[in-house]
Amino acid sequence: MWMAKRAIVELEQGWELVENGINKLKRILEWYLKPADGSPMPDLLDVDECMMIAIYNMCTQAHPHDYSQQLYDKYHEVYQDYIRSMGFPSIKEKHGEFMLRELVGRWLNHKVMMKWMLFFFNYLDKYFTVSRSLPSLDAIGIAYSRNLLNQEVIANARDAVINLIDKEREGEQIDRALLKNVIDIFVEVGKGQREFYEQDFEAQMLQHSAAYYSRKASNWIAEECLKRERDRVSHYLLKSSEQKLVENVQHELLVVNAKQLLKKEDSGCCVLLRDYKVEDLSRMYRLYRKIPNGLVVFSTIFMQHVTAEGTALVQQVEDAASSQAANGAGLQEQALKVALEKSCRTVTGRSSAELLITFCDNIFKKGGSSEVVKFSHILSTETSLQNSTGKSLLIGYFLIWSANKDHEKRILTKLKQQLWCTIHIKDGANDLTSALENQTIFEEYLRNNTNVNTGIDLNVTVLTSGFWPSYKSFDLSLPLEMVRCVEVFKGFYETRTKHRKLRWIYSLGTCTINGKFESKHIELIVSTSQAAALLLFNNADRLSYSEIMTQLNLNHDDVVRLLHSLSCAKYKILTKEPNTRTVSATDNFEFNYKFTDRDEKD
Known part of the structure; x- marks a missing residue:
């Protein structure tokens, strides 16, 4: 009786079958991680x-044809x-508790995969690894588990x-089972030994933890001591002693060692x-604000x-601009400008050019026109040419035109050269002079x-x-008080000319209005659109x-920009209701009768 000869299984043919089974195992493991997508769980029994x-x-x-080594x-x-492809990237892309x-x-998936892989390759592990004195397949799985927990993952975890743990110390509820x-995991990676966990x-x-409680101790001790001294006064000392006693304790606890406490390496202000x-930080601020000049060191830190954080961010941008990806110094400089421009707009909601113009406008009003020229080269970019941002400097300068015409013309000429503007100095000056005469008439x-x-x-x-x-114009619907003014001026202007049409640029206008608040009347200098919005509340307590x-x-x-301001x-x-930092279409607004001018000095 002859037995049939077993067919040879080539490596490519056999591995294709094995690989299909492994891929199905991976899909099952992924399904357990993300079962909510509605897909059925793959079946492994058939392979x-x-x-x-x-x-x-x-x-x-x-x-x-023995492919054991392969x-x-x-x-x-x-x-x-x-x-x-599946383990490390999915961990790296998440942060905090989600990570x-x-x-x-x-x-957990890795441990399940280790068991199944050991089951599939049982014959290879039992005979080949033993005969060649190679690391067992179980040891290989454990070794790669440490690769899953590389230094970056370990540090983040x-x-x-x-x-x-800190959140729980502060009284928050946390998922203890997750921790x-x-x-x-730290223990299992070390094969049950504590060395990996400890290191x-x-x-x-x-x-x-030591730094945490050191920080807490210094703040808690100071607050608790001050509280006890006040309590001591209320029980058996004269009331007149309270301020003196508190100042004495504050001096010894906080003033004498202020720099040392605020600059401690593990619990100082920098670390906080x-x-x-x-x-x-709030506790530290509460303690030091009651001391004369107590916040000087605090504010310096x-x-x-x-400064350090901002410098580091700017340096990152500069390093990126200086990388080999940028070709030429001009390109690097332009890339740096664009990056800073974007970051500025993200933080403030306004471009750097717009912020600079506001700054220059304040200098104009203080008579420092020569200083503005030093800044104007920053606006000499393509962006400034495509819009009228840079030209706004010239407009602002004309609007505070002074009596010294020769000096003003020299400054305007320099600005014009820096900003590449096509505005006509002589015509603009004559036009403004005519406008001033028109106002007198x-x-x-x-x-x-x-x-x-x-x-x-x-x-x-x-x-x-x-x-x-x-300038961009918009059809602002003015309140009746303003409409009457516009109509009066329109009637006057038509008596002087029949061939010109007035177009009102409300964005350049300002209004001084009298706000009747609970504490007192306060004069507000606002834009035309801001004044129009505020006057609406003369006839309504609440507006959506x-x-x-x-x-x-x-x-x-x-409207968003106006109401936000x-x-x-x-x-x-x-x-605003709700009281948030942004304006949305569902918000409601009321006049703030409790407003006070905190900057006004008596």
């Missing part, structure tokens, strides 16, 4: 037996590919765990700012921190026509459009975003 037979055949075939090498490759949850899930699972987690955790410890017209009443003081600067940059938008006839972007900026003339 595992075929895989084991194929592996067995490839390991027991006669030379040269299968051993591919076993390594499977783990390398799994960690590189810890991903790490725990990936670690450790920091995330310590951060959650226990992460700690178990890569425990040492840093203990160091951080770096780690964003808001509560500890804060300034140094902001208008005032005379009002005095001679007592039946004409504007209701409010009105100054109008009429300029010839051909001599000036174009859509009502303001409709009554002013402005588009969404203009009145309700979210430094001076909150309007109160």
Whole structure:
């Protein structure tokens, strides 16, 4: 009786079958991590037996078809590919508690995969690795588990765990089971030994805990001592002793060692700012603000921190611009300007050119026109040419035209050269002079026509459009008080000319209005659109975003910008509900009767 000869299984043919089974195992593991996508769980039972037979055949075939070594090498490759393509990237892209949850899930998957891989390659592990004295397949899986936890993952996981521990110390609820699972990973990577856990987690955790309680202790002790001294006064000392006693304790606890306390390496102000410890910073601020000049060192450290952080960010941009990817110094310089411009607009909502113009406008008003020329080269870019931002400097300068015409013309000529503007100096100057004369005639017209009443003081600067940059205009619906003024001036202007049409540029106008607040009346200098918005509240206690938008006839972007300046900026003339830092179409607004001018000095 003859037995049929077993067919040879070539490496490519056999490995294709094995690889399909491994890929199906990976899909099952991913399904357990993300089962919510609705896809059914793959079935592994239909391939595992075929895989084991194929592996067995490839390991027991006669030379040269014994592929045991090749299968051993591919076993390594499977783990390398799994960690590189699925394990590490998915952990790295998450942060904080989400990263810890991903790490725990990936670690569990890795352990399940180790068991199945050992089951599939059981014959290879039992005979080939033993006969060649090679590391067992189980040892290979454990070794690659350490690759999954590289130094970056370990550091991020450790920091995330310590951060959650700090939150619990501050009274927040945390997922303790999650932390226990992460700690178990540190132990399991070390094969149950504590050395890995102690070196890569425990040492840093203990160091951080010491710094945490050192920081807390210094602040708690100071606050507690001051509290006890006040309590002591209330029980058996004279009330007149309280201030003296408190000042004495503050001096010894805080003033004498102020620099040492604020600059401590592990718990000082720099560390609190770096780690964003808001509560500890608040406690430190409360303690030192009551001491004469107590915040001087505090503010100096804060300034140094902001300077260092800002310098580091700018240096990063400069380094990126100087990399080999940039060709030529001009390109590097332009890239740096663009990057800084974008970062400026992101933080402030305004371009650097717009911020500079506001700064220059303040210098103009203080008579420092020569200083403005030193800054104007920053605006000499293509962006400034494409819009009228740079030209706004010239407009602003004309609007504060002084009596010294020769000096002013020299300054304007320099600005024009820096900004490449096409504005005509002579025509613009003559036009402004004519506008000033026109205002004088208008005032005379009002005095001679007592039946004409504007209701409010009105100054109008009429300029010839051909001599000036174009400005975006919008059809602002003015309140009745302003409409009457506009109609009066329009009637006056038509008595002087029939061939010119007035186009009102409200964005260049300012208004001085009298706000009646609970504490006192306060004069507010605002833009025309801001004044129009505020006057709406003379007839309504509460207005919605859509009502303001409709009554002013402005588009969404203009209304958001307008209401943000009145309700979210430094001076909150309007109160907003909800009280957030941004304006949305569902907000409601009220006049802030409790507003006070904190900057005004008595």
